[in-house]
Amino acid sequence: MSSQCSSATDAAQSPPLSPWAVEIVDVCKRFGRTEAIRNVSARVLPGKLTGLVGPDGAGKTTLMRLMAALIAPSAGSVSVAGFDSVRDGERIHALAGYMPQRFGLYEDLSAMENLRLYAHLQGLQPNLHRQTFERLLAFTRLEPFTQRLAGRLSGGMKQKLGLACAMMGRPRVLLLDEPSVGVDPVSRHELWEMVRALTGEGMAVVWSTSYLDEAERCDQVLLMNEGRIEYEGPPGELASALEHRSFRLRNPQQDRRLVLSRALDLKSVCDGVIQGNSVRVVLRKDAGDEEIHGLAREVEAQLAPVAPRFEDAFVDLLGGGPSGTSVIAARMTPVRAEGKVAVECRDLTRRFGNFVATDRISFQVRQGEIFGLLGPNGAGKSTTFKMLCGLLKPSSGQAHVMGLDLGTATSQAKSKLGYMAQKFSLYGLLSARQNLEFSAGIYGFTGAAKRERIGEMIEIFQLRKYLGASPNDLPLGFKQRLALACALMHRPPVLFLDEPTSGVDPITRREFWTHINGLVRKGVTVLVTTHFMDEAEYCDRVALMYQAKVIALDTPDGLKRTVAGDGAAEPTMEAAFIRLIQTVDAKNAELHARQAA
Amino acid sequence: MSVGQAFDRQFDPRRLGALVRKESLQVIRDPSTILIAFVLPVVMLFLFAYAVSLDIRSVRIGVVLESDGAAAQSLAAAFSGTRYFSVAPARDRRELAEELVGGRLRGYVVIPQDFDSRLAFRTGEPLIQIITDGAQPNTASFVAAYAQGVFGAWQSARTHSAAGPFSFEPRFWFNPEIESRRFLVPGAIAIVMTMIGTLLTSMVLAREWERGTMEALMSTPASVVEILVGKLLPYFALGLSATILAALLSTTVFGVPLRGSWLALLLLSSMFLVPALGQGLLISALARNQFIAAEMALLSGFLPALLLSGFLFEIDSMPLPIRALTYVVPARYFVSSLQTVFLAGDAWSGMIPDMLAMLLIGIVFFALARAKTPKSLDA
Numbered sequence: 001m002s003s004q005c006s007s008a009t010d011a012a013q014s015p016p017l018s019p020w021a022v023e024i025v026d027v028c029k030r031f032g033r034t035e036a037i038r039n040v041s042a043r044v045l046p047g048k049l050t051g052l053v054g055p056d057g058a059g060k061t062t063l064m065r066l067m068a069a070l071i072a073p074s075a076g077s078v079s080v081a082g083f084d085s086v087r088d089g090e091r092i093h094a095l096a097g098y099m100p101q102r103f104g105l106y107e108d109l110s111a112m113e114n115l116r117l118y119a120h121l122q123g124l125q126p127n128l129h130r131q132t133f134e135r136l137l138a139f140t141r142l143e144p145f146t147q148r149l150a151g152r153l154s155g156g157m158k159q160k161l162g163l164a165c166a167m168m169g170r171p172r173v174l175l176l177d178e179p180s181v182g183v184d185p186v187s188r189h190e191l192w193e194m195v196r197a198l199t200g201e202g203m204a205v206v207w208s209t210s211y212l213d214e215a216e217r218c219d220q221v222l223l224m225n226e227g228r229i230e231y232e233g234p235p236g237e238l239a240s241a242l243e244h245r246s247f248r249l250r251n252p253q254q255d256r257r258l259v260l261s262r263a264l265d266l267k268s269v270c271d272g273v274i275q276g277n278s279v280r281v282v283l284r285k286d287a288g289d290e291e292i293h294g295l296a297r298e299v300e301a302q303l304a305p306v307a308p309r310f311e312d313a314f315v316d317l318l319g320g321g322p323s324g325t326s327v328i329a330a331r332m333t334p335v336r337a338e339g340k341v342a343v344e345c346r347d348l349t350r351r352f353g354n355f356v357a358t359d360r361i362s363f364q365v366r367q368g369e370i371f372g373l374l375g376p377n378g379a380g381k382s383t384t385f386k387m388l389c390g391l392l393k394p395s396s397g398q399a400h401v402m403g404l405d406l407g408t409a410t411s412q413a414k415s416k417l418g419y420m421a422q423k424f425s426l427y428g429l430l431s432a433r434q435n436l437e438f439s440a441g442i443y444g445f446t447g448a449a450k451r452e453r454i455g456e457m458i459e460i461f462q463l464r465k466y467l468g469a470s471p472n473d474l475p476l477g478f479k480q481r482l483a484l485a486c487a488l489m490h491r492p493p494v495l496f497l498d499e500p501t502s503g504v505d506p507i508t509r510r511e512f513w514t515h516i517n518g519l520v521r522k523g524v525t526v527l528v529t530t531h532f533m534d535e536a537e538y539c540d541r542v543a544l545m546y547q548a549k550v551i552a553l554d555t556p557d558g559l560k561r562t563v564a565g566d567g568a569a570e571p572t573m574e575a576a577f578i579r580l581i582q583t584v585d586a587k588n589a590e591l592h593a594r595q596a597a
Numbered sequence: 598m599s600v601g602q603a604f605d606r607q608f609d610p611r612r613l614g615a616l617v618r619k620e621s622l623q624v625i626r627d628p629s630t631i632l633i634a635f636v637l638p639v640v641m642l643f644l645f646a647y648a649v650s651l652d653i654r655s656v657r658i659g660v661v662l663e664s665d666g667a668a669a670q671s672l673a674a675a676f677s678g679t680r681y682f683s684v685a686p687a688r689d690r691r692e693l694a695e696e697l698v699g700g701r702l703r704g705y706v707v708i709p710q711d712f713d714s715r716l717a718f719r720t721g722e723p724l725i726q727i728i729t730d731g732a733q734p735n736t737a738s739f740v741a742a743y744a745q746g747v748f749g750a751w752q753s754a755r756t757h758s759a760a761g762p763f764s765f766e767p768r769f770w771f772n773p774e775i776e777s778r779r780f781l782v783p784g785a786i787a788i789v790m791t792m793i794g795t796l797l798t799s800m801v802l803a804r805e806w807e808r809g810t811m812e813a814l815m816s817t818p819a820s821v822v823e824i825l826v827g828k829l830l831p832y833f834a835l836g837l838s839a840t841i842l843a844a845l846l847s848t849t850v851f852g853v854p855l856r857g858s859w860l861a862l863l864l865l866s867s868m869f870l871v872p873a874l875g876q877g878l879l880i881s882a883l884a885r886n887q888f889i890a891a892e893m894a895l896l897s898g899f900l901p902a903l904l905l906s907g908f909l910f911e912i913d914s915m916p917l918p919i920r921a922l923t924y925v926v927p928a929r930y931f932v933s934s935l936q937t938v939f940l941a942g943d944a945w946s947g948m949i950p951d952m953l954a955m956l957l958i959g960i961v962f963f964a965l966a967r968a969k970t971p972k973s974l975d976a
Contacts (some may be wrong), residue, residue, distance in 0.1 A: 070816055070974045090818060093815075093816055093817055093818045094818045095817075098813070098814075098816035100812045100813050102808070102812070103809065104812055104813025106619065106623065108626050108627065109622055113622060116615070117618075117619045118615075118817065120615030121612055121615060121616075121814070121819045122817055122818065123609070123612070123818055126611075138622075153701070263800075289661065481861075572886065584899075
């Protein structure tokens with residue numbers, strides 16, 4: 001295509017001059033009787049990274065689809081680069097790149113075949129294909145994997161490929177719907193840097209996310225709740241309003257989970273989280289700091305003011321986090337301590353053909369401990385988990401749960417553990433009650449005992465209102481409660497949580513962790529995998545896995561100390577995670593270089 | 598050419614080409630597709646050629662010979678002599694009753710004590726008694742009919758030799774051996790084509806919705822028409838190649854003659870694929886879930902093709918309401934035309950109305966599918 005033609009193209013693409021990349025004016029969107037978007041007006045600037053945040057069900061995905069011209073507003077108008085989404089939807093499809101929340105590419109096609117398909121679909125001139133692919137592959141660092149089937153790529157690589165396809169037609173607006181869900185911190189960091197580079201070229205990027213640390217780094221933020229925009233502006237401005245309301249209780253002499261629970265039950269506290277051996281709290285607006293000072297004295301912790309984060313403002317704006325006492329945990333019968341070690345594995349190795357998924361993994365988890373298993377996608381976390389749950393036989397090595405060998409006493413050992421994975425644990429075609437009945441049934445409860453257990457779970461988890469509904473239709477928080485109820489039906493002393501909060505908003509996650517903390521205080525042992533670094537802070541100890549091995553095992557504070565020398569005021573789990581992985585990579589590279597020499 | 602014009606058009610051959618290519622790659626890589634398109638026809642043909650047979654051959658029956666008369670002896674010999682039956686002889690019917698109850702015999706024929714005298718004096722009383730196992734109605738009626746046939750042949754042979762003026766000798770056209778495989782094998786092709794056209798197509802489209810790839814496709818400039826046509830073309834080609842494979846197998850391995858031309862066969866198959874694909878498209882527009890799509894395709898596509906197409910059961914012997922229903926089953930026209938092409942030849946006068954009927958049903962399906970297919974994620 002000649003330059004003359006492309007200038008004609010530009011003229012055709014930009015009709016009325018609009019300073020906005022996306023302009024949303026008084027938009028409502030109804031699905032049947034539910035109102036997903038209520039009277040929303042917002043603007044997205046070119047060359048800026050705009051974060052779209054909010055709890056689940058706030059309407060983020062609906063707003064994304066409205067901007068991608070995939071659905072039409074019930075009232076109001078959406079225009080992208082000056083084109084109306086209803087009248088000129090086709091043009092928006094051509095000039096905007098959209099990456100849906102679920103991986104939208106074909107898993108049975110190779111990375112290159114997916115790229116080629118999207119190049120044709122976006123109408124890219126064939127003579128430009130090669131150089132475009134080269135540019136995108138270099139950008140996403142996917143060159144070594146072009147021939148690999150998309151389904152065999154790791155979570156992070158899939159998202160990068162999705163990004164490459166969405167960027168194919170050099171879009172002027174890039175719409176990314178939760179691109180970092182299920183992606184490990186290293187890949188997340190890389191993805192973020194890529195998108196950052198794009199805004200430098202003048203592209204408008206909308207990045208929807210439930211990671212508030214990401215939102216904090218955006219230029220602009222649209223904060224949604226219940227279909228409305230609650231805040232539009234730079235994230236820093238929102239956070240700065242919370243000056244002098246964030247504190248840290250350092251090294252309390254009491255169990256920090258109890259301290260958190262007590263802090264959250266204070267009237268003046270609106271939010272709190274565990275950070276390693278500290279508890280971080282946010283005070284309510286116009287509340288005095290006497291209560292928190294009192295608590296700090298009582299638990300002998302050092303109280304220090306800290307800089308507010310966007311997350312503090314987010315939770316504050318949405319009315320604060322959940323209270324500190326878990327009704328669920330309060331009703332649970334305490335687990336009797338039978339032995340000191342709840343879960344133990346020794347030299348646990350699993351091979352799939354030539355591929356070693358886990359390589360001599362060994363660790364012990366004490367009773368009443370929260371043990372975190374972290375690592376990039378494909379590090380072997382899930383394989384380890386499956387072997388510890390008796391779902392997968394190890395190639396060699398042993399695993400014990402409550403002193404029972406999973407290899408020889410599999411079913412007895414299994415009766416000691418509960419398993420919850422957000423994705424697979426509920427049946428959408430059964431009602432909530434039927435799901436409970438099913439899990440009671442598989443743990444061998446019958447007759448009156450079964451009715452009693454189910455009744456107890458319904459009461460503890462407050463599920464009565466939703467018994468007839470399909471789990472798919474439940475609000476996310478209740479869906480999670482239901483899954484937890486099913487996993488706890490047989491009162492297991494050990495609970496396995498496999499990415500229990502993937503894609504879940506901060507408020508619902510806090511509620512979930514309140515329950516988990518409560519359960520742990522009752523003596524339940526918890527093993528958890530997660531990609532949320534702030535959740536890793538709740539753990540007593542964390543094992544970091546990489547390339548089938550455990551590369552670090554320490555307390556969260558211990559791990560953070562490894563990067564303390566970097567000069568950052570507050571070392572984060574994320575920084576520690578990335579640093580530890582880079583160290584291994586550097587060692588490997590050195591080894592390779594020496595071998596080559 | 599400006600990009601502006603490119604996306605104003607509903608149809609861009611390059612985009613379509615990319616979609617067809619993508620779909621073809623997926624077809625080749627999906628073992629289940631290959632299974633349905635190429636392994637299933639082979640299995641079906643073998644089943645219908647060898648395992649399922651509607652022919653009567655060596656059916657075990659008993660012959661109770663109560664009389665020692667010459668005519669009675671000769672009739673019993675006639676039963677023993679036919680290849681349709683394998684005869685267990687007896688003197689008393691009580692010996693055989695138990696065998697029949699035990700399922701070891703499918704029926705028995707009683708040649709009574711006074712057979713010779715009844716035959717000689719033509720008393721009008723029945724001459725022989727035929728008892729069959731009603732628990733298997735098909736076999737029972739075959740046994741009865743064939744036993745009557747044997748008796749009729751025996752009788753006419755007798756009268757003929759006794760200077761009777763006429764004799765009847767039936768002659769079957771097109772399938773002189775009356776082998777069921779010859780009409781079952783062409784019918785099996787219709788079943789396979791229904792599986793490819795309706796079942797596979799509806800499932801792969803439902804899969805796009807289920808996996809979320811449709812959402813990504815819809816956000817590109819590709820139009821819904823392009824997406825759907827890009828889906829249908831590879832399956833059309835797949836259906837035709839399955840037909841060719843099945844026809845080659847039928848003629849070479851199973852000895853079914855192809856008396857008509859390949860052109861007619863492919864033309865017929867193409868016409869049948871129109872309603873089959875249209876139905877698949879309609880189902881996928883209604884069900885965005887592979888499981889439900891498969892159920893719907895089996896109930897509305899596969900079962901009618903099996904039961905109402907005249908493939909296994911003759912349409913003429915169905916009750917009137919059911920017979921009326923067969924007119925909207927595209928497989929009905931396909932089966933009858935296929936049997937014509939294989940066993941009779943290119944009888945265009947019969948095939949053209951069949952093709953038009955299939956085309957008409959196909960157009961109806963496509964129109965319904967178009968009305969029901971969502972143009973955006975809104976629906």
